[in-house]
Amino acid sequence: xxxxxxxxxxxxxRAGVSIATVSFAFRxxxxxxxxxxxxxxxxxxxxGYAPSASARQLAGGMEGALGLYAFDMVLPSDREGTPESLxxxxxxxxxxxxxxxxxxLYVDEIQHGFQLESMRRGRNVMIGSAASDDHxxxxxxxxxxxxxxxxPGTVMPEVMSRVADRVPVVVFSRSVDDDFFxxxxxxxxxxxxxxDHLVDVHAHQRIAFVGGLSAPDIVERFAAFQDAARRxxxxxxxxxxxxxxxxGARLAGVRQAIExxxxxxxxxxxxxxxxxxxxxxxxxHGVRVPEDVAVTGFDGIxxxxxxxPPLTTVRxxxxxxGRLAVRILLGDEDVVGTRKHILPTQxxxxxxxxxxxxx
Numbered sequence: 001x002x003x004x005x006x007x008x009x010x011x012x013x014r015a016g017v018s019i020a021t022v023s024f025a026f027r028x029x030x031x032x033x034x035x036x037x038x039x040x041x042x043x044x045x046x047x048g049y050a051p052s053a054s055a056r057q058l059a060g061g062m063e064g065a066l067g068l069y070a071f072d073m074v075l076p077s078d079r080e081g082t083p084e085s086l087x088x089x090x091x092x093x094x095x096x097x098x099x100x101x102x103x104x105l106y107v108d109e110i111q112h113g114f115q116l117e118s119m120r121r122g123r124n125v126m127i128g129s130a131a132s133d134d135h136x137x138x139x140x141x142x143x144x145x146x147x148x149x150x151x152p153g154t155v156m157p158e159v160m161s162r163v164a165d166r167v168p169v170v171v172f173s174r175s176v177d178d179d180f181f182x183x184x185x186x187x188x189x190x191x192x193x194x195x196d197h198l199v200d201v202h203a204h205q206r207i208a209f210v211g212g213l214s215a216p217d218i219v220e221r222f223a224a225f226q227d228a229a230r231r232x233x234x235x236x237x238x239x240x241x242x243x244x245x246x247x248g249a250r251l252a253g254v255r256q257a258i259e260x261x262x263x264x265x266x267x268x269x270x271x272x273x274x275x276x277x278x279x280x281x282x283x284x285h286g287v288r289v290p291e292d293v294a295v296t297g298f299d300g301i302x303x304x305x306x307x308x309p310p311l312t313t314v315r316x317x318x319x320x321x322g323r324l325a326v327r328i329l330l331g332d333e334d335v336v337g338t339r340k341h342i343l344p345t346q347x348x349x350x351x352x353x354x355x356x357x358x359x
Contacts, residue, residue, distance in 0.1 A: 006047035014043035048162050065124040066329050067148040068114050070107055105273070105301040106318060107151055110172060113322025114149060121330060147329025149183075149322075153215070170325040174216040175340075181328045182340045183321050187217060190314040190345040191224035192231075194268060194296055197347060199232050202294060202354050204265035207234060210254065210278060211270025212245030218270045221298065225268060241267070244274065251281050258285050263293045266353070272297035272304045275311055279352070283308075290354040300348060309351035317343055 012019045025040040149170040170181040198204040209225045242253030257263045269275035275297030300315025349355040
């Protein structure tokens with residue numbers, strides 16, 4: 001027999017409050033005292049309760065929607081620097097205030113695949129974002145969708161296990177437990193292939209990893225870099241050469257190497273976004289790429305082809321990842337039998353590593 005879904009009455013009884021208080025806690029949390037609000041959220045989490053009214057409204061009142069959610073994916077500088085008025089926003093954007101490498105573009109490209117497959121299958125898509133500790137938004141969207149795909153950011157929201165009890169959940173770009181489906185790429189094979197290319201084709205012996213270890217996929221890439229360096233007889237670093245995260249402007253390691261005139265042969269960047277920032281920084285300081293130092297990225301976003309010089313990178317199959325997530329959420333028999341889907345990547349050789357022809 002199917003388990004009865006928890007109701008607002010169940011939550012109110014467990015939290016020791018009225019049903020009106022439960023409603024306010026989710027719809028107008030500012031009207032509820034902090035301790036009471038937390039008691040309601042705790043009771044809802046324990047019961048697996050998900051309010052659905054506002055989420056159904058967002059979905060246009062239609063059933064069968066799939067959710068695509070991103071947690072903690074907006075950079076702090078983007079939150080703080082976005083103008084509020086329409087005139088200021090237009091001036092900011094048309095005046096060049098929006099930079100191509102300031103966005104989580106790999107999210108956008110996976111979203112494209114997700115929407116294409118959802119449209120082909122006649123399903124509506126709800127798109128949202130929130131902080132990883134925002135239980136209200138998370139449970140709200142879970143209340144009226146048939147499945148949820150998510151970009152977890154640096155941490156998995158605790159409430160997601162409750163969501164997975166209600167609907168299938170696909171997690172992109174990180175390893176997760178068996179409560180969830182997993183769609184990501186083979187980071188280890190990709191990094192080994194990149195290191196082999198830099199050593200065998202360009203004879204580089206001093207290869208440095210650039211990227212902060214704030215996200216699980218970056219941690220995996222750095223560990224793979226250590227293994228690849230060990231296998232090729234290169235120096236094995238205990239930590240990244242430069243720990244700048246995402247598109248942060250610090251680049252302390254790169255800056256110090258330029259000042260000391262001791263740049264390595266190649267900078268292997270954890271993401272394309274970071275590599276684009278590194279390319280800009282090197283250009284500003286008169287460092288030539290690839291003559292003085294080679295630079296590589298990881299992701300294969302569109303901007304990697306538009307920069308100068310074009311970026312050697314690892315291309316992830318973004319559209320396939322998005323389409324696969326939809327197929328999993330809709331229960332296609334040929335994909336739901338596997339919880340962990342680890343897809344191959346492609347090494348794209350361009351001018352930033354010294355290759356003369358893209359491949």
